[in-house]
Amino acid sequence: MALIIGLLIPLLGTMLGAAFVFLMKDEMSPRLQKSLLGFASGVMVAASVWSLLIPAMEMEEAKGAWSVFPAAVGFLLGMGFLLLIDELTPHLHIGTDKPEGPRSHLSRTAMLALAVTIHNLPEGMAVGVVFAGAENGAAGLSLASALAVSIGIAIQNVPEGAIISMPMRAAGNSKWRSFVIGSLSGAVEPIGGLAVVLLASLMTPVLPYMLAFAAGAMFYVVVEELIPEASEGEHSNLSTIGFAIGFVLMMVLDVVMG
Secondary structure: OHHHHHHHHHHHHHHHHHHHHHOOOOOOOHHHHHHHHHHHHHHHHHHHHHHHHHHHHHOOHHHHHHHHHHHHHHHHHHHHHHHHHHHHOOEOOOOOOOOEOOOOOOOHHHHHHHHHHHHHHHHHHHHHHHHHHHHOOOOOOOHHHHHHHHHHHHHHHHHHHHHHHHHHHHOOOOHHHHHHHHHHOOOHHHHHHHHHHHHHHHOHHHHHHHHHHHHHHHHHHHHHHHHHHHHOOOOHHHHHHHHHHHHHHHHHHHHHHO
């Protein structure tokens, strides 16, 4: 039951953010969007370091200096995996008109959905692999720390849900359609998390690599997408403040609940 709740919490965060379309009449202001992008970046970086990379090394501490090897390899593989998906999948980021990836005849909505899937997949993987580690008694991971990761991802999913649903509303979609699209953007997370849990239960020896893999995938999203969007143009200082708040919040959650 704890596993199911943990996997669903991030989706609830996305749905809460998507519900902003019922509360806000106008398009999200650039200042608020910059702040929220920075906040999401901070949460993801802190979760990657405190909840994924450090436990990956703690699980291998008996190997001494070589304990860093699985974390390093897994991190690079995670970055490479997201880079490959980014290159091979036609997608369109919100706020831009130029599709990325190979040319296709997909609709704008379909390419937006693929972009969101690429973005959210690492977060689902992170939640799933941390719960898998906790269930397998991995060093440095407990059910409480896994729940902290789930809550942290859910908190940063609130602004993400709003950032997705509000432009949909501004583009002329109804409030309910915008809400549904924004909510469905987070559906890949529990699915990806469950898949990782099932896989990890069969591959316990490579769990440190999987933890680092999820961290690398999340770092890719932060470096490739969130930080550039948060830093371009005016009000980039707000994204920096948001990053600091998100990082500290996730760090405190991990330490207090871990």
